[in-house]
Amino acid sequence: MDALKLIAQENVKESAQVPEIGSTVKVHVKIREGERERVQVFEGTVIARRGSGVSETFTVRRVSYGVGVERVFPIHSPNVVKVETVRLGRVRRSKLYYLRDRVGKAAKVRTKIR
Numbered sequence: 001m002d003a004l005k006l007i008a009q010e011n012v013k014e015s016a017q018v019p020e021i022g023s024t025v026k027v028h029v030k031i032r033e034g035e036r037e038r039v040q041v042f043e044g045t046v047i048a049r050r051g052s053g054v055s056e057t058f059t060v061r062r063v064s065y066g067v068g069v070e071r072v073f074p075i076h077s078p079n080v081v082k083v084e085t086v087r088l089g090r091v092r093r094s095k096l097y098y099l100r101d102r103v104g105k106a107a108k109v110r111t112k113i114r
Contacts, residue, residue: 008054012076019046019058022089022096022109027060027073028081039081042071045089045109047096061099063107068100088112 019025026043044062047070051057054076061070073080089109099107 012054017083017085018049018056018075019083019085020088021046021049021094022091023112024086024089024109025060026084026086027071028084029073030079030081043086044069044071045096045099047099049094088114 022045024043024045026041028039028041031038031040042060042062044060046058047061048059049056050059056075057072058075059070059072061068063069088111090112091109096109099109
């Protein structure tokens with residue numbers, strides 16, 4: 001078991017940016033298309049975080065052409081290049097799954113004033 005923990009510690013990113021729940025983020029992800037590799041940006045609201053250590057993930061949701069799209073990103077994945085915070089959200093929950101049922105302005109998260 002200790003060997004697994006050592007391997008897990010080696011794969012943890014030191015500079016991993018962990019986004020806050022409710023904030024709007026831009027996640028830069030490496031996409032592999034055949035031989036070529038490019039970086040794609042996915043922008044949306046962070047609605048959940050789960051796990052700990054190497055297996056920690058966060059879920060980002062956005063509405064694209066009227067369809068809700070959610071993607072789960074591992075924080076310590078080598079495919080996640082960087083996570084930029086566009087704006088901080090002010091929420092009182094740890095999971096924002098209720099945003100799935102809301103449309104338009106009702107799905108907005110209040111902005112945190114610094």
